[in-house]
Amino acid sequence: MSRSKSAAPTDRTPVRRRIRGLDADERSAQRRRQLLAAATELFARQSYSLTSIEQICQHAYVGTKGFYDHFDSKEACYTALLEQITTGIQQRVAEAAAEVAGRDWPTQRAAIIAAFVHAIADDPRLAKVTFGEAGGISPAVEAQRRRNRRWAAEFMKHQWLQANTTDAPSLLPLALATIGGMFELIADWLHHHDDGGAPDSVETLITDLNHFVAIVDAGRAATAPRTPD
Numbered sequence: 001m002s003r004s005k006s007a008a009p010t011d012r013t014p015v016r017r018r019i020r021g022l023d024a025d026e027r028s029a030q031r032r033r034q035l036l037a038a039a040t041e042l043f044a045r046q047s048y049s050l051t052s053i054e055q056i057c058q059h060a061y062v063g064t065k066g067f068y069d070h071f072d073s074k075e076a077c078y079t080a081l082l083e084q085i086t087t088g089i090q091q092r093v094a095e096a097a098a099e100v101a102g103r104d105w106p107t108q109r110a111a112i113i114a115a116f117v118h119a120i121a122d123d124p125r126l127a128k129v130t131f132g133e134a135g136g137i138s139p140a141v142e143a144q145r146r147r148n149r150r151w152a153a154e155f156m157k158h159q160w161l162q163a164n165t166t167d168a169p170s171l172l173p174l175a176l177a178t179i180g181g182m183f184e185l186i187a188d189w190l191h192h193h194d195d196g197g198a199p200d201s202v203e204t205l206i207t208d209l210n211h212f213v214a215i216v217d218a219g220r221a222a223t224a225p226r227t228p229d
Helices: 024-046 053-060 064-070 074-099 105-121 124-132 139-162 171-194 202-223
Strands: none
Touching: 024 053, 024 064, 024 074, 024 124, 053 064, 053 074, 064 074, 074 105, 074 124, 074 139, 105 124, 105 139, 105 202, 124 171, 139 171, 171 202
16 A cells, blocks of 8 residues: 655745846946946046936946946936935934033034035035036926935024024024025135136035034124014
8 A cells, every 4th residue: 555645845935046146136236336436437537418327337337238227327327426415414414413412502503514415525525416406407306405405404494493492483484594505605616626626625615604504604693583572
């Protein structure tokens, strides 16, 4: 009498192939990082308009198909890069604000501005990509820039309120105007380098921005409604 052999259990889950220790998802993420790193280098070195998708792919050692697996266009690649840089800046600024929370406003202001400048200027390519290339690329990129400014203005308004500044309907517009002025100072600092002027240091930019915001703060204090005695 023969015994029937029970079939050995099988795992029908497909085995994920690993190449150089990476599975498909990890390789895809690596290609995306390579493409964004290449875009950073090329946009900063030779401008957005003079950089082609093929150049980005060649610099990243990624095929054109790999590019389109992640981005629909060069504009989409730039927008993703801008978002990546912006996230890093926001994180560093928020961390700096948390470290000096509860201290006097001039101390907080100096720490936040220093963190912001170092986030964009320690690697000059980041400043060039975010402030030197973003203008006029497309409506989608302009919308992203506006969102970035809005976030920065909301962040500044929050810091003013944390420093016991009286809230007012004009506080957010003033913050937006202040951020616009700060961004213009950064753009001027950046273009001064590109035009062959004597290079100003990062510390000079920090000082200039601190001086500018201090003047805005003085104006706010001078025009704030006075509390009756």
